[in-house]
Amino acid sequence: MADIDHFIDGARLWARHEALATFGATPAGGVDRPALSRAEIDARAQLMTWAAAIGLQPSTDDIANLFLRLPGRDPDLPPVLVGSHIDSQPTGGKYDGVYGVLAGLECLEAIVAAGAKPRRSIELVCWTNEEGSRFAPGMMGSAAFAGKRRLEDILAVRDADGVTVAGALRAVRAAENALAHRPLGGTPAAYVEAHIEQGPILDMRSIPIGVVTGIQGKRTFRVRIVGEENHAGTSPRSARKDALMDSVRIVSALRDTFADPDDIVRFTVGMFTVRPNAPSVVPSEVEFSIDLRHPDTSALARLGDQVAPICKANSLTCEAEIRELIHDPPLEFPGPLREKIRLAAAARGLGHMEIPSGAGHDARYLHYICPTAMIFIPCWKGISHNENERITPADALAGARVLATLVLGLAGE
Ligand code: HGY
Ligand code: MN
Ligand code: MN
Numbered sequence: 001m002a003d004i005d006h007f008i009d010g011a012r013l014w015a016r017h018e019a020l021a022t023f024g025a026t027p028a029g030g031v032d033r034p035a036l037s038r039a040e041i042d043a044r045a046q047l048m049t050w051a052a053a054i055g056l057q058p059s060t061d062d063i064a065n066l067f068l069r070l071p072g073r074d075p076d077l078p079p080v081l082v083g084s085h086i087d088s089q090p091t092g093g094k095y096d097g098v099y100g101v102l103a104g105l106e107c108l109e110a111i112v113a114a115g116a117k118p119r120r121s122i123e124l125v126c127w128t129n130e131e132g133s134r135f136a137p138g139m140m141g142s143a144a145f146a147g148k149r150r151l152e153d154i155l156a157v158r159d160a161d162g163v164t165v166a167g168a169l170r171a172v173r174a175a176e177n178a179l180a181h182r183p184l185g186g187t188p189a190a191y192v193e194a195h196i197e198q199g200p201i202l203d204m205r206s207i208p209i210g211v212v213t214g215i216q217g218k219r220t221f222r223v224r225i226v227g228e229e230n231h232a233g234t235s236p237r238s239a240r241k242d243a244l245m246d247s248v249r250i251v252s253a254l255r256d257t258f259a260d261p262d263d264i265v266r267f268t269v270g271m272f273t274v275r276p277n278a279p280s281v282v283p284s285e286v287e288f289s290i291d292l293r294h295p296d297t298s299a300l301a302r303l304g305d306q307v308a309p310i311c312k313a314n315s316l317t318c319e320a321e322i323r324e325l326i327h328d329p330p331l332e333f334p335g336p337l338r339e340k341i342r343l344a345a346a347a348r349g350l351g352h353m354e355i356p357s358g359a360g361h362d363a364r365y366l367h368y369i370c371p372t373a374m375i376f377i378p379c380w381k382g383i384s385h386n387e388n389e390r391i392t393p394a395d396a397l398a399g400a401r402v403l404a405t406l407v408l409g410l411a412g413e
Contacts, residue, residue: 004404007110007346010028010397016102017396020046020086021094031094034159035087035129035140036064036168041175043086044126050094056124059180064172065141066126067182069164070108072118072411078189079121080410081370082107082403083262085130085141087364092131093389100194101126103400107407119412120189127362134159135168136289137220137325142362145185146369190337190410193368194375194403196391198359200382208398209345209352210376213331215364216356217297219304220325221290223250223311227318230282240282241317244274247286250314257306258292264301265303266293266358286324295356297329328364337373339405342407350398359384375402 024033033039044066048058056068069079084100104124111118127145130137135157143149155166197203202210218390225253227241251269258267271289290307294300304327311320338354345352355376380390394396 003114004110004116004408006399007113007395008106008397008400008404009109010393010400013102013106013396013400014393015097016050017094017098018107020098020102024088025403026091027386028091028387030389031092032090033086033088033089033092034090034134035131036165036172037134038171040087041172044176047086047105047126048102051108051124054109056108056375057180060081060176061145061182062184062301063141063154064128064146064169065145068105068108068124070111070118070122072121074119075121077120077121078187080378081123081125081188082189082193082407083123083125083127083362084193084195084320085117085127087129087131087134089131089133089385091385091387093379093384093386095196095389095391096198096384097130097195099391099396099399103194103403104407106400110404111408116408116413118408120410122411123188129364135165136222136391139360139362139365146365147185148365148368151184182390186366188366188370190371191363192337192373192375192403192406193361193363193366194377194399195359195361196214196379196384196389197355197376198379198383198384200380201355202353202376203380203382204351207353208377208395209341209350209402210355210378211338211341211345211352212333212376213338213354213356213372214330215360216295216358217300217328217330218291218293218360219300219327221307222323222325223247223288223290224321224323225250225286225315225318226321227284228282229276229284232280232282235282241284242282243286243318244283246287246318246320247272247288247316250311250320251288253310253314254290254307254324256304257310264294265299266291287299293358295330300329312388319322328340328360331364331367333363333367333373334371337371340406340409341373341375341402344402347405348398348401350402372408375399375406
């Protein structure tokens with residue numbers, strides 16, 4: 001273990017974060033790097049350049065997941081996967097997802113530099129569309145890889161401009177036309193994802209390593225309220241089918257329903273569009289998102305089942321259409337892998353603690369097909385999905401070292 005730490009270069013890891021952040025950089029110091037966008041294509045090219053310099057073999061699949069492979073002594077064995085995502089929210093930070101990919105790359109670079117030849121191949125993965133901000137729902141790449149969502153369903157999803165995933169994939173393929181292609185799916189030996197906590201606990205307690213116990217459950221919906229355009233000056237209230245007023249009533253009723261005293265429920269309406277969005281026209285249509293999360297399976301079921309009835313009951317003048325996008329239950333990562341993270345942190349004298357993930361991750365879908373683990377590092381005040389997202393070089397290095405021990409151990413030194 002001490003050997004591999006000698007080859008992990010914290011300065012290189014930090015410099016690569018700064019370099020990758022230039023792709024989709026925003027003036028406020030964050031990133032806007034939508035899935036399958038030009039900015040993401042350019043960031044992938046940069047990753048492939050770094051990977052080529054250490055001899056990793058690139059390949060991609062039908063949903064444009066990007067694999068960078070370090071062949072093992074026994075290349076026919078199922079590989080160990082390590083990685084995360086590099087697409088971002090529109091006002092994203094530099095580290096959400098990217099940290100897991102660059103820490104994984106750093107591990108592979110260190111393994112090559114150390115002259116280690118693990119038994120199993122190790123594949124660094126960049127999953128397609130983890131965030132789900134351009135194309136919803138998110139985690140399309142890992143869900144398709146794990147066989148949990150049908151590719152044909154995913155390909156038909158459209159973004160706000162009407163571009164389908166299939167159309168956006170064509171642009172990626174055109175830019176990466178020399179890339180080797182592999183069938184979708186697989187059965188990895190294991191998967192490890194390093195990620196920033198995206199919550200305040202590790203930072204508040206100054207603990208550098210989070211041993212992630214699991215991921216809370218999540219249900220997402222799209223609600224469409226359909227009324228009728230009318231003149232703002234002449235139409236009497238009694239005659240209006242006002243999609244905005246009905247939507248406000250619905251969202252307020254949902255808010256009141258989900259406002260639990262213990263502040264465990266996570267209820268968010270993050271997207272809200274009004275049509276025709278003209279000051280003197282009674283809105284005829286509103287579409288909004290619902291992101292509902294809870295760590296308890298039955299509570300999530302019970303609360304989520306109230307969404308449609310509440311929408312219907314509070315849509316007094318309009319039609320309410322409710323579509324559930326995903327219903328992912330809470331999950332727990334296997335104990336033996338969590339123990340390995342603890343031991344790897346303790347061996348380095350690194351503070352560590354068990355911690356659940358409030359955020360969703362691609363590790364969810366890998367968990368359904370192979371032994372999966374997650375390692376958290378702190379982020380400043382827990383701020384994330386925000387351009388002010390911050391980590392420290394020291395925490396980034398500590399997490400990469402623990403990740404290297406996990407990956408090497410799973411690959412069989
Ligand atoms: O929304 C999530 O939990 C993830 O960060 N995309
Ligand atoms: Mn993420
Ligand atoms: Mn995210």
